[in-house]
Structures are given as C-alpha cells and as structure tokens.
Amino acid sequence: MNNFTDELRRHNLKATPQRLAISSALHNYGHINIDKLYEMMLSKFSSISLATIYKNINLMLENSYIQEVKIPQNKTVYELTKSSHSHLVCVDCKSVEDVSVDVDEIVNKLNLDDTFLISKADLVISGVCKNCN
Ligand SMILES: [Zn+2]
Ligand SMILES: [Zn+2]
Structure with missing residues (x-):
C-alpha cells in the first residue's frame, strides 16, 4: 500500500477517504476518465455524487497532485503526477x-x-x- 496520506498532505490536501480511494484508483489503473472513476468510486461509496468527484479532481489538479491528459475527440483522463512524459x-x-x-x-x-x-x-x-x- 502506497502512502497516499503523506503524498496528499505534501500537496496541501487533507487525506479524506474519498481522496485516498481516488489515489489508489489512479495508481492502479492510471489514465482514467471521470466516468470510469465515478464507476469505481460508486463501488466503494454508494452515495458519492459526480459533483463531489469533480470537486476533488479539480482541487487535486490545482495542487498538482494529479495531472490531466487531454485526449483528442475523447474525454480527458487523469493520472497521479509523475515526471515529464x-x-x-x-x-x-x-x-x-x-x-x-x-x-x-x-x-x-x-x-x-x-x-x-x-x-x-x-x-x-x-x-x-x-x-x-
Ligand atoms: Zn487499442
Ligand atoms: Zn501518463
């Protein structure tokens, strides 16, 4: 298990259960779009809304904890921030x-x-x- 709690804190983000779950989803599968992420999150948090996921994703982007990859003619995907690639x-x-x-x-x-x-x-x-x- 990666220490996402520390990683989140390093990016000035509180380690909420939702954020930890998003972290491990991105770590395990990488490059996932919001629909796929929503689906994965619903299996853990049955009452989570898409808006909540967007809110978390946007905050994580702002704090450079994750990065987005814009795919031509398709949905943007997200991944944990790594070295330039x-x-x-x-x-x-x-x-x-x-x-x-x-x-x-x-x-x-x-x-x-x-x-x-x-x-x-x-x-x-x-x-x-x-x-x-
Ligand atoms: Zn293919
Ligand atoms: Zn990548």
Missing part, C-alpha cells in the same frame, strides 16, 4: 500509454524567443495499439 493514444480502444518523451526538450528546440509565450506543452501521439493492430 508523453502519451500514446489508441484511436480504436482509446487506451492511453506513457511514453518517455520529454516535451520540454522539444519546446526548447523551437527557439521561439519572445514570439510566443508557452504556458504548457503536452504531446499526445495517436495511433493503433498492439492489441488492436
């Missing part, structure tokens, strides 16, 4: 995989100087995964 997304089954490409390196190569002020860079590579190919 990019994503491979399968256009058939919508599975999301980590791939170790440091986007910061690519951004540095762009040499934009002051022509464009970058606030955030994400790289999502679409394709067909091994299972679907």
Whole structure:
C-alpha cells in the first residue's frame, strides 16, 4: 500500500477517504476518465455524487497532485503526477500509454524567443495499439 496520506498532505490536501480511494484508483489503473472513476468510486461509496468527484479532481489538479491528459475527440483522463512524459493514444480502444518523451526538450528546440509565450506543452501521439493492430 502506497502512502497516499503523506503524498496528499505534501500537496496541501487533507487525506479524506474519498481522496485516498481516488489515489489508489489512479495508481492502479492510471489514465482514467471521470466516468470510469465515478464507476469505481460508486463501488466503494454508494452515495458519492459526480459533483463531489469533480470537486476533488479539480482541487487535486490545482495542487498538482494529479495531472490531466487531454485526449483528442475523447474525454480527458487523469493520472497521479509523475515526471515529464508523453502519451500514446489508441484511436480504436482509446487506451492511453506513457511514453518517455520529454516535451520540454522539444519546446526548447523551437527557439521561439519572445514570439510566443508557452504556458504548457503536452504531446499526445495517436495511433493503433498492439492489441488492436
Ligand atoms: Zn487499442
Ligand atoms: Zn501518463
């Protein structure tokens, strides 16, 4: 069992049972969208609402405890914050995989100087995964 209580506190978040459950769901399955997360949470907290989950997710995002991955033409997925990486997304089954490409390196190569002020860079590579190919 990971010590999510400490991790949450390190991000200035109180370790509520809901947040601990969200943490282990993201740790075990990674890259899950809000619907899937809601489904998983309902099996543990039968009266939890989608709004409560959104509230927790937004707070966890604000405190950088988790990060979101925007998937083209699909729902945003969430994962626990880890070192900089990019994503491979399968256009058939919508599975999301980590791939170790440091986007910061690519951004540095762009040499934009002051022509464009970058606030955030994400790289999502679409394709067909091994299972679907
Ligand atoms: Zn696939
Ligand atoms: Zn990831």
